[in-house]
Every structure is written in structure tokens, then in C-alpha cells.
Amino acid sequence: MRRLKNSFVRGMLAFSFALVLWQAVVWFSGVPHFILPGPGRVATSLWDNAALLWEHARFTALNLLTGLAAGVALGVVTALNLALSPAARLLLRPMLIFAQAVPIFALAPILTLWLGYGAASKIVVVMLVVYFPVTSAFFDGLIRLPAPLADLAQIMGASPLRRLLLLQVPHALPALASGLRLAVITAPFAVIIGEWVGSSRGLGHLMLMANGRGKTDLMFAALVVLAAQSLVLFAALERLAKGRAKAPRTGD
Amino acid sequence: MTALHLHGDLWIGGAPLIRNLALDMLAGQWSCLLGPSGVGKSTIARLIAGLPGPYRLDGVLTSLDAAPLLGRVAMMAQDAQLLPWADLVRNVTIGARLRGARPDTVRARTLLAAVGLAGLEARRPAELSGGQCQRVALARILIEDCPVVVLDEPFSALDTVTRLAMQDLAARVLTGRTVIVITHDPLEAIRLSDRAWLLGADGAERLELPAAATPRDYRAVDTLAAQAALLTRLFEPQHAQCGG
Numbered sequence: 001m002r003r004l005k006n007s008f009v010r011g012m013l014a015f016s017f018a019l020v021l022w023q024a025v026v027w028f029s030g031v032p033h034f035i036l037p038g039p040g041r042v043a044t045s046l047w048d049n050a051a052l053l054w055e056h057a058r059f060t061a062l063n064l065l066t067g068l069a070a071g072v073a074l075g076v077v078t079a080l081n082l083a084l085s086p087a088a089r090l091l092l093r094p095m096l097i098f099a100q101a102v103p104i105f106a107l108a109p110i111l112t113l114w115l116g117y118g119a120a121s122k123i124v125v126v127m128l129v130v131y132f133p134v135t136s137a138f139f140d141g142l143i144r145l146p147a148p149l150a151d152l153a154q155i156m157g158a159s160p161l162r163r164l165l166l167l168q169v170p171h172a173l174p175a176l177a178s179g180l181r182l183a184v185i186t187a188p189f190a191v192i193i194g195e196w197v198g199s200s201r202g203l204g205h206l207m208l209m210a211n212g213r214g215k216t217d218l219m220f221a222a223l224v225v226l227a228a229q230s231l232v233l234f235a236a237l238e239r240l241a242k243g244r245a246k247a248p249r250t251g252d
Numbered sequence: 253m254t255a256l257h258l259h260g261d262l263w264i265g266g267a268p269l270i271r272n273l274a275l276d277m278l279a280g281q282w283s284c285l286l287g288p289s290g291v292g293k294s295t296i297a298r299l300i301a302g303l304p305g306p307y308r309l310d311g312v313l314t315s316l317d318a319a320p321l322l323g324r325v326a327m328m329a330q331d332a333q334l335l336p337w338a339d340l341v342r343n344v345t346i347g348a349r350l351r352g353a354r355p356d357t358v359r360a361r362t363l364l365a366a367v368g369l370a371g372l373e374a375r376r377p378a379e380l381s382g383g384q385c386q387r388v389a390l391a392r393i394l395i396e397d398c399p400v401v402v403l404d405e406p407f408s409a410l411d412t413v414t415r416l417a418m419q420d421l422a423a424r425v426l427t428g429r430t431v432i433v434i435t436h437d438p439l440e441a442i443r444l445s446d447r448a449w450l451l452g453a454d455g456a457e458r459l460e461l462p463a464a465a466t467p468r469d470y471r472a473v474d475t476l477a478a479q480a481a482l483l484t485r486l487f488e489p490q491h492a493q494c495g496g
Contacts, residue, residue: 148333151303155327156396158350166349170337 037217045217046224053206057225060202063119064191064229067126071183074127075134076176082135083142084164096135104128105193112198122194122202129190130183137182141175142168177241184237188230254324254399254430255279256300260311262292269295272455273311277432277447282423282466284433284441286459287451288486293434296451297404300432301327315400326398328406332385334377340364341373344391356395363391367421383414387421394425401426404434416470419443423467438482442475443468450485 019039025031026038033041046053078096081088108125115121145153145168153163195204203222210218256277262270269292277283287293295307302325334343344364345355364373367387377385386406393401403422407415415437423444435441441448441459444466449456459482462474469475 148329148331149335151301151327151329152333152346153350154303155301155325156347156350157323159352162350162352166346167335170335173337 034214034216037220041217042220042224045215045221049218049221053203053221053225056201056203056206056222057229059119060191060195060204060226061229063122063194063202064126064187064233066119067123067191068130068183068187068233070123071127071130071187072134072180075131075179076138078131078135079138079142079172080164080169082139083168084160096132100132100136104132105190108190108193108197112194117198117200121197122191122199125194126187126190129186133182133186134176134179137179138172138176141172144175145171177237180237180241181234184230184233188226188233192226254315256283256313256315256400256430256432258296258300258309258311258313260309262295262299263308263310264292264295265306268453269307270451270453270455275449275456277430279430280428281446282431282433282444284435284445284448285451285456286435286438286441286448286482289436291451291453293436293451294404297327297329297402297432297434300400301325301402303327324398325400325402326393326396327402327404328386328389328393329404330406330408332377332389334385334388336377339374339376340369340380340388340391343377343388344395347392347396360391360395363394364388366394366425367391381414383410383418386410386418390418390422390425399430401429401431402434403431405436407440408435408437415440416443420467438479438486439470439475442478442482443470450482 023038023040026033026036029036037045078092082092104125107128108121111124112121115124142164149167149171153167158166191202192204192207195202196208199205203226207219207222210216210222256275258273258275258277260273261268262273275283275285285293285296295305298305299307299309299313335346338346341357341360341364342349342355344360345357348355361373364370364387367390369384369387369391372380372384377388380388389406406422407418410418419440433440433444442461445459445461446466448459448461450459460478462468462472462478464472464474
């Protein structure tokens with residue numbers, strides 16, 4: 001029983017259980033393999049198409065990361081400007097709220113029309129999807145400086161910029177982390193939607209192609225690779241967030 | 253040396269808070285403002301510290317040397333105003349960094365040791381007790397080296413024994429500064445004040461204090477008698493109100 005406490009063992013156990021369940025559904029329902037392939041078929045397809053999957057996954061991952069980085073950078077800069085300048089707040093904040101009401105995914109066809117079938121349109125969709133949650137979460141954290149710290153800044157005669165950098169930004173970092181979590185969850189959707197709307201490369205494109213040719217096992221293989229990408233992204237972010245919030249040392 | 257004079261009526265929004273204030277706080281001495289909660293103690297603290305609020309002073313707040321108070325007042329509140337993400341040295345030097353000056357970390361360590369926190373410099377506020385947090389705030393006031401110090405109920409969240417120790421420490425390290433203590437604790441007012449006032453809606457009333465030097469012994473007969481007298485005065489009007 002003690003081994004069950006090990007998180008890796010528990011993870012493997014849950015994973016195996018899911019595979020067994022999947023295989024059982026395939027066997028007992030009698031669904032043909034071109035509708036629902038079993039885990040064995042998908043694994044074989046993963047192995048056989050490794051080079052193809054790697055090629056398309058690289059394109060998707062590169063667009064995902066580029067869009068994510070650009071969206072986060074732009075969001076952080078916008079939030080800092082909004083926090084620093086009342087004029088920027090007056091002009092930009094209503095626009096931000098309105099823009100959040102527009103489903104960015106619905107813009108994907110327009111972006112493809114403007115930017116073509118290449119990487120640019122995918123990067124921009126991801127960027128837009130990431131930009132709003134990051135901006136609003138970080139900005140909220142920046143303007144919610146606790147009253148005692150606001151008093152401190154006033155008494156110490158802090159300039160607005162130093163108040164921002166030394167008090168507001170460190171205080172807002174946990175809020176930024178929750179914005180990033182949201183961004184990392186939605187970004188993989190965005191990149192796939194971008195590829196579905198029009199692309200000649202990428203995992204989304206591969207899925208459409210496989211679907212059109214009845215290669216359901218390849219479609220599932222692409223899905224597995226996509227899920228793995230997202231998981232790596234979540235894990236990297238959690239690691240980053242944990243590294244920031246240094247665990248408190250136990251003391252007397 | 254900076255003596256403070258606060259005269260006039262204090263308003264909050266459109267309603268009078270305290271009328272006919274006449275406080276003459278002596279340079280280099282401890283002045284204590286005592287009163288029940290809601291009477292406007294903290295508003296006076298914010299007024300002296302130059303902090304914004306919904307209050308308005310219909311009167312004057314002047315220092316004897318006639319120089320503006322801005323930048324010469326340090327403040328310590330019930331909340332220690334510490335940065336949870338920074339270690340103690342960076343907490344003590346935050347004032348210099350906020351002004352864009354070079355932080356003096358050597359002096360910060362010396363002052364942390366002076367308030368009894370030697371060896372804990374690398375800790376963060378979450379790893380400290382309430383009393384230790386107030387010691388950090390005290391070290392930060394000392395490094396700012398302001399002639400006027402406002403203490404707004406700084407020890408009211410501490411247990412009795414820690415509070416007595418902090419009163420002794422504050423009295424020792426803030427000697428020579430013009431200190432304004434805001435409190436609702438009669439013993440604190442009696443132990444620390446050179447002058448003390450009881451605040452009410454109709455003004456501030458000077459209180460009689462024992463002759464001994466501050467910080468006064470909490471066991472001395474004079475201190476205890478003054479505390480009993482003050483408690484009686486604070487308790488009876490409230491008691492009459494509650495009794496209907």
C-alpha cells in the first residue's frame with residue numbers, strides 16, 4: 001500500500017486504468033476501428049508516423065510558444081501602462097472590456113484572410129487569446145495594492161514609477177501567474193483553431209487530413225501529441241510559479 | 253526639534269468629527285491621544301502623517317520651526333506595512349529605494365540588531381511573530397531618521413507581555429524625537445506619555461500623569477492608580493449608554 005503514495009505510481013495506475021477502460025469500450029461495443037481505434041492501434045500509429053508527427057508538432061509548438069510569448073509580453077506592458085497612466089486607463093480600459101466580449105476564436109477566419117495560411121495568422125490568434133487574460137489579471141493585481149503599502153509609498157515620498165516597480169509589481173505577481181495559467185489553457189485551443197481555419201502544416205492540419213482520409217488512428221495520435229504539448233506547457237508554468245513563491249523556511 | 257500644534261475642528265465628509273481641538277505637542281517628547289474607537293484617533297494620525305482621507309481640518313496644523321511637515325514624518329501602524337515578498341533588510345531599506353537613493357544595508361543590519369532581530373535578517377515577514385514584525389517596522393522608522401514619529405495603535409494586536417516589551421523598546425530607541433502615540437489602551441498612554449489627551453467629540457482634554465519618568469513602571473502604585481482612574485472615566489459613559 002505504501003507504494004500507492006508515490007505520485008508517479010499513482011499516475012501510472014490511473015493511466016493504465018484509462019487505457020483498459022478505453023480498450024474495453026472498443027471490444028464490447030464492437031465499434032469499427034475507423035470510428036474508434038483502440039489504444040494499441042493509436043500507439044502503433046504514433047510509432048509508424050513518428051517523423052510526420054514530429055514535423056507537424058514542431059510547427060504547431062513553435063507558433064504556440066511564439067504567440068504565447070508575444071501575448072504575455074504585450075499584456076504585461078499594457079497592464080504596466082494602464083497602472084501608471086490615468087489617461088491610458090480612460091482611453092484603453094473600455095476598449096479592453098469590449099474586446100473581451102468578442103470571441104477571439106471567431107476572428108480566426110478574418111486573421112487568416114489578412115495574414116495568409118502561414119505561421120503569422122496562428123501566432124496572432126494565440127497572441128490575442130493570451131493578451132486579454134494576462135492584461136486584465138495583471139492590471140487587477142497592480143491596482144489592488146493593499147492600503148497599508150499605499151500609505152507606505154506616500155509617507156516615503158515614492159515616485160509613481162518606483163511605487164509601481166517596487167511595490168505594485170511584486171504584489172501583482174501572483175495575479176499575473178493566474179492570468180498566465182488561463183493563457184496557457186486557452187493557447188493550445190487557439191493554435192488548433194487557427195490551423196483548422198486554414199493551414200498547410202501543423203497538428204491541426206494533420207488531424208483534418210487524417211480525418212478526410214479515414215485515418216482515425218492518426219487523428220488520435222495527433223491528439224495525443226497535442227495533449228502532451230499542453231501538459232508540458234502547464235508543468236513548465238507551475239514550476240516557474242513555484243520557483244517564484246519561495247517556500248517559507250520553518251523557523252522558531 | 254519639532255513641536256506640533258494642532259488647533260481647530262476636524263470634519264469627516266460633511267459631519268464634524270472633533271470640535272475645538274487644541275493640541276500642543278512638545279518637541280522631543282511623547283504626546284499621547286487616547287480615546288474610544290470611532291472617535292477619530294486614526295484620522296488625526298493620517299492628518300499629521302500627510303496621508304489622504306475623507307477628512308478636512310478647519311484650523312491649523314503647524315510645527316514650531318514653521319517648515320512643512322512633509323517628508324519629516326515617519327509612521328508605524330497596527331499593520332506593520334511590511335513587504336511580504338522581501339527579506340527584513342530589504343523591508344527596512346524600502347524607503348531609500350522608493351526615493352531612488354542607495355539603500356544602506358549595513359545600517360539596516362545594525363538597526364535590526366538594535367531592535368533585537370540579529371540573525372533573522374534573511375527571513376520574510378511571514379516567518380515572524382506579530383511582535384517581531386513591529387520590531388522590523390521600528391527599525392524602518394529608525395533608518396528614516398525623521399524628527400516626527402506617529403505611532404497609530406502600533407502594539408494593539410500584540411499580547412499583553414509582548415506589548416509591554418515593545419513599549420519599553422520603542423521608548424528607548426525613539427528618545428529625542430517628537431512622538432505622537434495614538435492608542436485606546438490606558439496603560440500604554442500612562443506608561444509612555446509626557447503629555448496625554450483624552451479625545452471626545454467636543455475636543456481633547458489634558459490628562460493628569462504620574463510624575464515618574466517614561467516608560468513608567470507598570471507595577472508602580474502611581475501608574476496603576478492613574479490607569480484605574482482613566483479606566484473608570486472611559487468605562488462609565490459607555491456603561492451609562494448601554495444601560496439605556
